[in-house]
Amino acid sequence: MIKSLPIIEQESPARAAVGFDEKLARHNLELRAASVDVLQVNVGKLCNQACKHCHVDASPKRTEIMSVETAEQILATVRRFKIPTLDITGGAPELNASFRRLVSESRAAGTRVIVRHNLTVMFEPGQADLPEFFRDNRVEVVSSLPYFLQAQTDAQRGQGVFDKSIEALRRLNSVGYGTEDGLVLNLVYNPTGAFLPAAQTALEADFKREMKTRYDVLFNNLFTITNMPIKRFLGYLRRSGNEERYMQKLLDAFNPATVENLMCRNLISVDWTGKLYDCDFNQMLDLSVEENMPQIIAEFNPEKLNDRRIVTGAHCFGCTAGGGSSCGGAVADYSSFHLDVTS
Amino acid sequence: MHYYNEEDLTRFGEIGKARPDLFEKFMAWYQACQEDGALSKREKALIGLAVSVVVQCPYCIDAYTQSSLENGSNIEQMTEAMHLASAIRGGASLIHGIQSHNAHDKISM
Ligand code: SF4
Ligand code: SF4
Numbered sequence: 001m002i003k004s005l006p007i008i009e010q011e012s013p014a015r016a017a018v019g020f021d022e023k024l025a026r027h028n029l030e031l032r033a034a035s036v037d038v039l040q041v042n043v044g045k046l047c048n049q050a051c052k053h054c055h056v057d058a059s060p061k062r063t064e065i066m067s068v069e070t071a072e073q074i075l076a077t078v079r080r081f082k083i084p085t086l087d088i089t090g091g092a093p094e095l096n097a098s099f100r101r102l103v104s105e106s107r108a109a110g111t112r113v114i115v116r117h118n119l120t121v122m123f124e125p126g127q128a129d130l131p132e133f134f135r136d137n138r139v140e141v142v143s144s145l146p147y148f149l150q151a152q153t154d155a156q157r158g159q160g161v162f163d164k165s166i167e168a169l170r171r172l173n174s175v176g177y178g179t180e181d182g183l184v185l186n187l188v189y190n191p192t193g194a195f196l197p198a199a200q201t202a203l204e205a206d207f208k209r210e211m212k213t214r215y216d217v218l219f220n221n222l223f224t225i226t227n228m229p230i231k232r233f234l235g236y237l238r239r240s241g242n243e244e245r246y247m248q249k250l251l252d253a254f255n256p257a258t259v260e261n262l263m264c265r266n267l268i269s270v271d272w273t274g275k276l277y278d279c280d281f282n283q284m285l286d287l288s289v290e291e292n293m294p295q296i297i298a299e300f301n302p303e304k305l306n307d308r309r310i311v312t313g314a315h316c317f318g319c320t321a322g323g324g325s326s327c328g329g330a331v332a333d334y335s336s337f338h339l340d341v342t343s
Numbered sequence: 344m345h346y347y348n349e350e351d352l353t354r355f356g357e358i359g360k361a362r363p364d365l366f367e368k369f370m371a372w373y374q375a376c377q378e379d380g381a382l383s384k385r386e387k388a389l390i391g392l393a394v395s396v397v398v399q400c401p402y403c404i405d406a407y408t409q410s411s412l413e414n415g416s417n418i419e420q421m422t423e424a425m426h427l428a429s430a431i432r433g434g435a436s437l438i439h440g441i442q443s444h445n446a447h448d449k450i451s452m
Pocket of ligand 1: 049054055058059
């Protein structure tokens with residue numbers, strides 16, 4: 001466990017030379033939702049780790065955590081609207097008392113369940129049976145591993161995280177994750193600094209080869225995710241004098257082909273109090289869904305939410321750079337990406 | 344005032360103010376060299392980095408450090424590429440010592 005935490009001041013948002021909506025308009029594009037296929041629930045900021053790039057500012061000291069009542073409202077929504085996919089995140093969502101009920105009841109309702117699992121939480125008290133719990137519920141596990149080497153991973157996620165993560169991956173493999181049909185284990189790569197991720201397919205091949213030969217670990221897919229210029233990563237950009245250059249890099253790499261598949265077009269994000277947002281990043285910036293829309297989970301209504309205008313900011317350039325970025329990794333083929341010169 | 348300014352990297356296109364036809368030809372060639380081909384983009388970025396260090400261009404070193412990282416290389420791999428290029432540079436100097444030996448032998452009894 002870490003001894004001290006970065007102090008997050010109420011910071012001003014990231015700035016880009018051009019507004020995001022203006023940039024879209026220059027390409028005759030507009031960002032509107034298409035459907036609500038995914039309910040992404042952030043059950044709170046409590047986490048056993050305190051990673052340097054964490055956009056949630058999660059840590060072991062955070063106390064914001066979803067109540068049983070709100071978790072029940074989520075379940076009622078999942079059942080009533082037959083939500084296709086429930087995506088549970090945090091913090092470390094496993095530390096929430098309602099976590100296992102959210103998973104098993106949603107599965108019983110026929111919903112696909114994805115858990116953003118940080119691997120090391122498996123070694124916290126009472127969590128040792130997580131691999132078996134995930135397997136029994138056919139949960140899709142998505143886990144961050146910034147790199148296949150210790151130095152880069154520990155630099156971002158904390159001392160000792162890499163070794164624990166490898167051990168956790170081996171345990172997941174041993175119950176069938178990444179090796180058996182239907183037990184999906186996906187890894188998430190994000191750059192360990194102020195640069196963009198490599199092309200997803202090329203990096204996935206590297207990760208698969210290195211993880212197998214170095215550690216005998218198997219997994220299904222690698223998602224490459226761009227570091228979003230918000231919260232702790234924005235703080236790092238500012239302290240290291242990289243903000244302007246990084247924002248310009250995102251802007252220069254704007255790829256209009258990513259817009260159609262941006263994750264906010266198909267999901268609604270819910271915070272630990274039950275408030276609704278267009279995505280987890282907007283949630284962290286307190287940018288709730290458009291004013292005239294349902295604002296809390298108790299008012300959830302897909303018909304109203306389906307065609308809503310997405311609330312955007314300069315941070316959205318993190319989702320449209322290069323191959324794009326979402327919770328499911330890149331959203332456009334790199335071959336469709338050419339440097340944008342219209343900025 | 345430095346002779347090298349970081350911001351000048353983004354001003355490269357200004358070279359094309361004079362004889363834009365030549366600059367366009369250079370850019371087309373330069374960009375075509377970066378694409379995936381028989382060598383991957385990642386291999387090309389590492390070659391670019393190694394050459395940048397040897398020709399000691401601060402702009403290229405900056406650019407190819409970033410592009411090596413953005414193509415999935417790590418600092419160990421980048422450092423190996425730089426060592427190899429530097430070793431070749433050292434060897435290329437040292438082998439010219441043979442010229443000196445030849446010259447020495449020619450005028451020595
Ligand atoms: S494990 Fe995830 S939620 Fe926890 S601090 Fe790291 S990035 Fe944040
Ligand atoms: S940050 Fe959120 S709202 Fe903005 S483009 Fe990305 S997913 Fe959409």
